[in-house]
Amino acid sequence: MYALTARLPPAPPLLAATPRLTLAALGGLLVLAIGLMRLGAVPPWTTAVAAMVAGHGALLVTALAWRDAGRPRPWWAAPVVAVPLLAAVALAAVAHPAGCALAVIVPAWLWARASRVAVTPLAIAVGAAIGGALGAHVLLTASLTLGYQVVFDPTRAAAWLAYDAGVSVPAAECFFRGALFDRAQRRGPVPTAVALSASLGVARYLIDPLLPITAEMVAGTVFYTGLLGVANCCLFRRTGSVLPGAVGAVVFFAAYRLVAP
Amino acid sequence: MRRDGLWLWAVVLAAHAATTAAVALSDDAASPWRHAYLVPVLGAALAFGPAGGAASALVGVLFYAPIVLPDIERAGLTAVAAESGLTAVALVLAGGLAGTLAAAARRHRGRYATLLAVQRALAEDAPLEIALGRLRASLEHRLAPAALAIVARDGDRWVVAGGEEIVAGSATATVLEHGEPVFVASVTSEGPPRRAFVAPITAGDGVVGALALERDADIGAGERAALLTLGAHIGLALENARLASRQRRFAADLQARVAEATRMKSEFVAIASHELRTPLTAIQGFSELLATRPFSPDEARRIAGVIRGESERLGRIVSDFLDLSRLERGLEPALRRAPVDVAVAVTAALDIFRWSRLGQRIDLDCACELPAVNADADALDRIVKNLVSNALKYSPPDSRVRVRACATAAGVEISVDDEGGGIPAGELARIFEPYYRAPGAAAAARGAGIGLAVVKSLVEAHGGCIRAHSEPARGTRMSVVLPALP
Numbered sequence: 001m002y003a004l005t006a007r008l009p010p011a012p013p014l015l016a017a018t019p020r021l022t023l024a025a026l027g028g029l030l031v032l033a034i035g036l037m038r039l040g041a042v043p044p045w046t047t048a049v050a051a052m053v054a055g056h057g058a059l060l061v062t063a064l065a066w067r068d069a070g071r072p073r074p075w076w077a078a079p080v081v082a083v084p085l086l087a088a089v090a091l092a093a094v095a096h097p098a099g100c101a102l103a104v105i106v107p108a109w110l111w112a113r114a115s116r117v118a119v120t121p122l123a124i125a126v127g128a129a130i131g132g133a134l135g136a137h138v139l140l141t142a143s144l145t146l147g148y149q150v151v152f153d154p155t156r157a158a159a160w161l162a163y164d165a166g167v168s169v170p171a172a173e174c175f176f177r178g179a180l181f182d183r184a185q186r187r188g189p190v191p192t193a194v195a196l197s198a199s200l201g202v203a204r205y206l207i208d209p210l211l212p213i214t215a216e217m218v219a220g221t222v223f224y225t226g227l228l229g230v231a232n233c234c235l236f237r238r239t240g241s242v243l244p245g246a247v248g249a250v251v252f253f254a255a256y257r258l259v260a261p
Numbered sequence: 262m263r264r265d266g267l268w269l270w271a272v273v274l275a276a277h278a279a280t281t282a283a284v285a286l287s288d289d290a291a292s293p294w295r296h297a298y299l300v301p302v303l304g305a306a307l308a309f310g311p312a313g314g315a316a317s318a319l320v321g322v323l324f325y326a327p328i329v330l331p332d333i334e335r336a337g338l339t340a341v342a343a344e345s346g347l348t349a350v351a352l353v354l355a356g357g358l359a360g361t362l363a364a365a366a367r368r369h370r371g372r373y374a375t376l377l378a379v380q381r382a383l384a385e386d387a388p389l390e391i392a393l394g395r396l397r398a399s400l401e402h403r404l405a406p407a408a409l410a411i412v413a414r415d416g417d418r419w420v421v422a423g424g425e426e427i428v429a430g431s432a433t434a435t436v437l438e439h440g441e442p443v444f445v446a447s448v449t450s451e452g453p454p455r456r457a458f459v460a461p462i463t464a465g466d467g468v469v470g471a472l473a474l475e476r477d478a479d480i481g482a483g484e485r486a487a488l489l490t491l492g493a494h495i496g497l498a499l500e501n502a503r504l505a506s507r508q509r510r511f512a513a514d515l516q517a518r519v520a521e522a523t524r525m526k527s528e529f530v531a532i533a534s535h536e537l538r539t540p541l542t543a544i545q546g547f548s549e550l551l552a553t554r555p556f557s558p559d560e561a562r563r564i565a566g567v568i569r570g571e572s573e574r575l576g577r578i579v580s581d582f583l584d585l586s587r588l589e590r591g592l593e594p595a596l597r598r599a600p601v602d603v604a605v606a607v608t609a610a611l612d613i614f615r616w617s618r619l620g621q622r623i624d625l626d627c628a629c630e631l632p633a634v635n636a637d638a639d640a641l642d643r644i645v646k647n648l649v650s651n652a653l654k655y656s657p658p659d660s661r662v663r664v665r666a667c668a669t670a671a672g673v674e675i676s677v678d679d680e681g682g683g684i685p686a687g688e689l690a691r692i693f694e695p696y697y698r699a700p701g702a703a704a705a706a707r708g709a710g711i712g713l714a715v716v717k718s719l720v721e722a723h724g725g726c727i728r729a730h731s732e733p734a735r736g737t738r739m740s741v742v743l744p745a746l747p
Contacts, residue, residue, distance in 0.1 A: 001408040001423065002448040003457045003473035007430040070450070115451075137323055145330035186447035186454045190479045227319075240452055 014183055017069035022061050022079045030054040049090040051209065056167050057083050059175035059204075060106075064113075066179040085109060089167060093159070100159045103166025110170055117241040127244030128251050130231045134224055135255025142220070148259045160257040161250070169249045173232065173242040176201040181233050190237065198229030228252055269308055273317050276301035281324040290329045291341040295348050298325065302352050306360035310367075314360030318352040325349060372487055375403050379495055383502040386509060389415045392502060393422035396495070406474050407455055412437065413462065413470035413499055423473075432459045433471050440468040442489055448475065456480045460492035464500040525696055532709045536578050540571035547571075570613050577643055584715045585695060593722045594715075596637040600746055603631045603666050603673050606638060610645035611664060620658040623649065628667040632745035640719045641743075645675065647712045648739050652679035654706040655737075672725065672744040684731040692729060693717040716741075 033050030036042040057079075064078035085106055092099030142148040176197050184193035205225045211217060232245030276297075283294040298321040306314025329345040336342070382396040393411050401409050410423035412433060419427060419437070427434050432443045436459045447454035458480045462470035472492045474480065480488075547564045550556075556564065584594050604627040614623055634641075645664070652662045660680040667674055684692060688699040695714040720727045724744050731737040 001410050001473065001475065002455070003408075003432045003445075003459050003475060004410055004412075004421065004424040004426070005428045005431060006448065007428070008432055008435065008443070008445065117452075137326075140327050141330060144327055145334045147334075182454075186450075188446060189481060237453065 012069075014187060017065055019061050019065040019075060019079065022065075022076075022083075023058055026054040026058050026061075026083070045094045049087065049094060052090045052167070053083060053086045055208075056171040057086050059171040060086070063171075063174035063179035066183060081109065082106075086167065093163070097155060097159055100162035100166075103162045106166050107170050110174065117239065119239050119241045119243050123235065123239045123241075123244040124247050127232075127235055127246075127248035129248075130235075131228070131248030131251030132255070134228060134248075135252045138220065138224055138252070139255055139258060142259045150258050152258055157254070157257060161254055164253040164257070165250045169246050169253065172201060172204060173246040173249060176204070176229065177232050177236040177245055178242045181236060185237065194230055194233040197233050198226055201229040202226050224252070224256075266309070269305070273301040273305050274320065276304075277317075277321050277324045280321075281328070284325070285328055289341075290332050291344045291348075295325065295345070298348070298352050299355060302356040303359050306356050306358075307363045309360070310364035311357050311360035314356030314358075314363075315353065316356075318356030321352050322349045368483075368487075371403065372491075375400065375491060376494055378403060379491070379498050383495075383498045386506055389413060389420050390422070392499075393420055397422040400472075404474060405476065405478075407477050408473075408475040410473040411462075411470065411495070412473070419470075432457055433473050435459075436461050436471045437468055442485065442492075444480070444485060453477050458485055458488060460485075460488045462492045462496040462499070464496035469496050469499060529696060529709055533578075533582070536709060537575065540575040540578070543571040544568050544575070573613055577646060580639075580643060581647075581711055581715045584718060585711045588695065588714065588718045594640065594719050596640055596722055598635050598637055598723075600633040601636045601638050601641055602633055603627075603641075603675065603743075606641050607645050607664060607666050607675060610642045611649065613646065614649060614653065621653055621656050622659075622661045623653075624661060624663045626663065626665040628665075631666060631668055631673055634673050634723075634743045635746050636723055636743060640723070644716050644719055644741060645677075647716045648675075648677040648741070651712060651739070652677050652681070652737070654708070655679065655681040657681065668745065669742060671742050674740055674742045676738055676740040678736060678738045680736045683733040683735060683737055684729065685733065686731075689729050689731060693727070 030047075030050050033042065033047045037044055037047045060082050061079045064082065065075060068075075068078065089099075089103045089106060092102040139150055143150050180200065181193050181197035184196050187193075202222055202225050205211060205221050206218065211221060228249060232242075232248060235244045235248070236242055280294060280297040280301075283297065284290070284292050287294055298318075302314060302317045302321055305317030309316075325345070325348070329342065329349075332339070332345070333342045378399040379396060382399045383392055385392075385395075387395070393413055397409060397411050400411070408423070410421060410433070412419050412421050412424075412427065414420075421427065427437070432445060436443050440461050440463070442461060443457075443459045445457040448457045449455050455475055455477055456479065457473070457475045459471050459473045461468045462472055472488065472495060474488065547568045551561065551564055551568075587594055607627060608625065611623055611625060649662065649664060656662060656679040662680075663678040665674075665676050665678075682701075684699055691697050692699060693713050693716075696710045697714075698708065698710040717727050720741050720743070725742050727742075728740045729737065730740070
């Protein structure tokens with residue numbers, strides 16, 4: 001029993017092993033891109049690429065750095081792969097709509113370097129069911145109440161699916177659940193950890209430049225991503241894996257992308 | 262339990278769906294049917310607590326929203342819309358509140374049951390290891406831990422139930438050292454976090470143990486406070502169990518002592534009766550001879566001498582009993598002191614042993630010009646006679662008993678040496694206790710075990726001291742020193 005036989009472990013701070021240099025570099029890249037675009041030196045898509053690399057890259061490298069803390073891996077091992085990979089995916093998507101398919105490399109890479117946690121099909125099914133229920137509800141509410149149309153365009157849906165499944169959801173789930181929630185629940189009460197993780201997750205979607213700034217969209221984002229965050233925290237706590245939550249988020253966002261703005 | 266929970270959630274969802282259908286079919290968002298949402302909300306709250314109540318209320322709101330929101334979109338915030346909104350808020354509040362109250366009631370019931378279980382586990386008389394094991398089994402059933410250990414002090418060592426040892430620097434060792442509770446939010450860095458909480462077990466002013474709990478689920482602040490109370494309660498129960506056990510041991514010990522005292526009393530009465538009867542029989546027999554038969558003057562004198570000797574012996578035994586009685590009441594023997602010539606007193610005392618039929622020889626060695634002592638002549642006579650009588654009783658036939666009196670720096674020393682089997686070294690300290698007889702003494706000679714106790718009390722009443730020195734198979738020397746008159 002630990003309480004009898006192990007010495008009291010030191011409690012490291014919540015933000016220990018944060019890759020400050022990498023985050024500063026990604027922030028600098030974004031500021032540089034915006035500045036150059038304002039000066040007309042680069043086309044607007046450059047900023048979109050920089051924003052995607054900086055935003056998702058920051059979440060991903062922080063999550064991986066926290067995960068690798070205390071392990072025999074150099075701090076630069078994750079950024080040196082993640083950042084070029086995200087840049088390649090963004091550039092491919094800009095170059096051709098089919099380039100979005102390249103995004104599947106990101107979860108494949110994450111899967112290859114992750115420490116495996118056995119996840120039952122039931123857990124994945126529960127995640128998909130939660131995402132599906134919320135997605136169905138968002139479609140129902142948006143179409144009945146807010147006058148939004150539900151449009152199924154296979155090409156557009158496939159592109160969004162590749163983005164969500166390849167970049168957006170893995171980065172968000174790895175950071176907000178696999179890193180932030182995991183650290184917070186090891187330092188304090190679970191409800192506090194859930195609240196922290198879910199609220200910062202909501203904030204991430206609220207500052208997403210792809211989100212239309214309307215009252216109902218903001219309210220809907222807070223409501224649905226908040227619920228999704230809480231549910232995914234519970235799934236992560238139960239299974240120890242981000243996979244069920246990620247599947248749920250992908251299903252939810254797949255439904256959400258069907259709502260025509 | 263898990264399957265029951267899933268079934269209950271299925272029923273809750275079905276009830277929400279049925280209520281939604283009823284409200285939708287009534288074509289009125291403010292239909293009285295909307296109050297039926299409360300049924301699954303309260304059901305989930307009672308079954309699963311605040312989280313269950315809130316989740317069920319949220320499901321109700323999600324089901325209800327597609328009916329209410331189009332009306333709001335169409336007609337704005339009408340009275341019906343406000344009523345519907347109020348219904349949604351009431352559902353969430355009712356779910357949370359009912360769940361909180363149900364969880365609190367369950368928690369209180371669980372705590373009382375746990376305290377009762379602690380009392381039951383420690384009520385029976387059992388060694389600490391077994392009592393702690395029983396307590397741990399009882400708490401393991403109630404606290405739902407991943408691991409549980411109970412540590413309690415037993416003299417200088419710690420008894421651990423649920424573990425092998427306590428490592429220095431561990432959470433439990435820290436609690437035992439400082440007496441403050443320790444909470445570790447996660448003892449693992451991989452996998453699901455495991456909480457650990459160690460509460461001190463206190464009794465009186467000190468820490469008498471620790472209650473260590475590890476759990477894969479949360480251990481909230483409220484539960485930690487409850488565990489602290491439980492630790493204090495266990496400490497109290499342990500202390501009560503210890504006191505009860507001590508009382509039981511004391512009662513058993515007392516019972517054994519009473520039985521021993523009763524046995525000794527019976528034995529003493531038998532021995533005392535025999536001691537009194539022996540000289541009495543001799544007196545009766547010889548006096549009857551004198552009364553019924555004619556004897557020559559010499560023969561009659563000899564018989565009268567025997568009668569006198571036995572009478573004196575009888576008187577000595579009775580005096581010993583009286584002195585012992587005073588001794589047991591905490592009184593000193595009554596003395597009538599006067600200057601006494603020790604040589605004369607010792608010589609007179611030995612006169613009675615001229616008729617010893619055991620065949621031992623008594624040698625008297627008195628130094629010339631001994632200083633007088635301030636003593637009770639009768640007491641001094643009994644001291645010498647008791648010591649010589651003992652020496653004769655435990656010496657083999659044809660051996661020698663040597664009586665000496667000489668002056669020392671402390672006064673006058675009277676010593677009696679015999680050539681008996683001696684007294685074992687371990688028994689020497691106890692031979693002056695009343696009724697005590699060294700093992701083997703009973704087989705060698707009869708006696709009540711009061712002679713030396715009386716001698717010691719008489720000697721000490723004179724301000725003197727008595728010592729015993731013995732060598733196995735070589736003999737024993739009893740020395741009495743009485744302060745001399747200046």
